[in-house]
Amino acid sequence: MLPLCWMSVVLDGFDLVALAVVFPVMLSEQVWGLTPGSASAIATIGLVGMTIGALMIGTVAETIGRRKALIISVACFSLFTLLSAAAPSAPVFTILRFAASLGLGGCLPAAVTTVAEYKARKGQSSSATTTVMTGYNVGAVLCAVSGMVLIPQFGWRVMFVAGALPAFVLIPLMLRNLPESDVFRAARDAAVTRAQVGRDALAGLFRDGFLRATVAFWVATFMGLMLIYGLNTWLPQIMHAAGYSIGHSLGFLLTLNLGAILGYLLGGRLADRKGVRKATIGWFVGAATFLATFGLRLPEPVLYGVLFLAGFFVFSSQALVYAYTQRVYPDHVRATGVAWTAGVGRLGAICGPLVGGGLLSAGIAYPWGFYVFALVGGLGAVAAWVVPATSPAGRKTSSPGDVAEVAAAVPARTEDGH
Template identity: 55%
Template sequence: MNASPRTAHPAGGSSILRSRAWVAPLCWTAVLLDGFDAVVLGAVLPSMLENGELGMTTAQGTAVATAGLVGMMIGALAMGYLTDRLGRRKMLIGAVVLFSLLTFAAAFSPNVLVFGILRFLAGLGLGGCLPTAIAMVTEFARRGRGSNATTLVMTGYHVGAVLTAAIAIAVVRQFGWQEMFVLGALPALVLVPLMIFYLPESPSWLASQGRSAEARTVAEHYGMSIEHHSTAEEQAEKVGATMLLAPGWRRNSVAIWIASFMGLLLVYGLNTWLPQIMRAAEYDLGNSLGFLLILNVGAIAGLAVAGRVADRITPRIAGIAWFLGSAVLLASLAIRLPLLGIYAMVLLTGFFVFSSQVLVYAFTAVNHPPRVRATALGMSAGVGRLGAISGPVIGGTLLTAGLAYPWGFFAFAAVGALGGLALTGTKTRHELREQSR
């Protein structure tokens, strides 16, 4: 049954109901801009440090990266909570507007202090974008395809990262670091109007808020079923975010947070410092930026495979396998190989490392009911941001001490192993339901 083309619905008051096909591309593009913005600092840092831009030192570069990640942590925690109360649509649009404006402003920073403050404020929007977009695509995904929907939308992050690395190779030396931040902000001028006009509100979220008639209108138009959950979950949901630490859920939550900590440590440690670590291994700047690009190309391929595997064997089992694969490959990067061989190893490492973290998100999304889904994702991303902060700090510390190569890779390999170990302590939503009976 299709609603009238002019039917009012809760996506935006009197907005026109549109095709379901718009949801995933709009969320994917928002995550692409998130990926571009989150990786842009790692792409420009080598040039900024080499040329003394803004008078920046390695320690200050680490501090700026850390400031942005602290902002992301706060943004993920706050916006995940607000998304479960105010709606997926409003918060996703707000997140894109916030980080795009502040990214643009960073290009005009007069000194390192202002640059760091703007990166912190942009981080608030960046932190809120991922949990909101993942909650949205999970709830619009076809039944049994939640993990694949999560990993596919996260390919946007890595396409953004690949674009950042590729554009940086062409732009930074020719024009300077400022142009990268301007380029990262401009696409929002097109994306935000499209989101306002075409992005609906999730019927699962509407139903979780007691807005059943609106939820049915949207669900019928988009050919969806509204998600149902057990009586025990309904009772637990009445206390909101405290459900995550309620008996039965607490062990899962803590394990998810640990795995997310380890996964984001790897993602941000490598994206921030891989070019510099490879320079420490005596590769030139062009090849070092190439490694960052290839790492994220591998990530895109890994996500395309990981989601399909996770829908077949559960995101929990897939996540464990991907974390352990990451550990082996990261340790292998310490082996000196010819240039072609090391590029192949970096590609394979990207295939496993970044999917590991996204499989944590996939597990979180499909194993929490709608009323707390964005909160659970926000907590996973927010607590995990402590790992994201630790990654650049560890990389920067090892670089400063002259130990980044090869010990940085061994340290990151240990982190991957710990992430896989943490996921072995989780249970699926079905197992938790059975346990509560």
């Protein structure tokens, strides 16, 4: 279960970073007459596709099941990624990337919901969520390394082939070995029709006391993704503006992402033990604190340490928001709640690079860029604090394993997950 979902997110991360790897080559070779402006437009259209995909996947998962929704997402982005390698023109390439992004947007929410519900019986839903999300960073690193090795030999198109081919192994494994969520199966066994679930799930995010939590989750994930995409896009340039060489700046970016992986692993485990609400608030506060510290002139060894800690908190604070939704939303709207939280958050992913670019254009990226991002982290903490300590569904959000009783009541899975 967990390895298959993790691998799907690895492919997701690989595909998401592929454009950043191939665009410099495409621009230098003047492929289809691309300019920085047209390349940015393609990337933005992809983010729009991801937003739509994330918003759609919740209803799909509530209707046909988490297992099928995840497999469809992986098949969608892998197919259109492979076709992107053969695109004959910029308009066709843009359409294919948009189609692939629909699957990319749905993959992470479906994977997170699947593993969280499976691990909830052991009180490990938060650590399962954050562990799966390390796949994004691993995929991103693999994509960057693959680009350095493959592009000089085979050209930029090979990256989309490399990103798609593993799915031909992964999807058959998922079809055979990935079980369906106990929660979805319990709802089906209780004679709740799939049409009813799909129709009512979205409305359920705003009624019965969930409106406050829903809006707070949307704000928190908006802030979290704004931090991640803003820093990953502009950190080298901001540090260069502070007087560091480009070589040092790339080292800073690597340190940031290494800290992220450890933050994912430890943040989820702490959330399972001490409560996901406290962990989420604390992680956003930590992100804000260490980002604000960058405004000070620090010795370089200290700076690397602070940057590692910033990455430790920034990335996993967003992962903990997804884990937090698993505790608050009841079974019949959980997949929709996670999906809409991710979808609305994608707007923050668009705004983060825009804010960083605006500060750079104004010549005030250092130190004010870090102060602005620290403020964003602080707002994320406030949003997490606004979520009620007791779920409207009648559970304490600080205690794990909310679907354990449901899972125990569901018959054992068959080999094919049905």
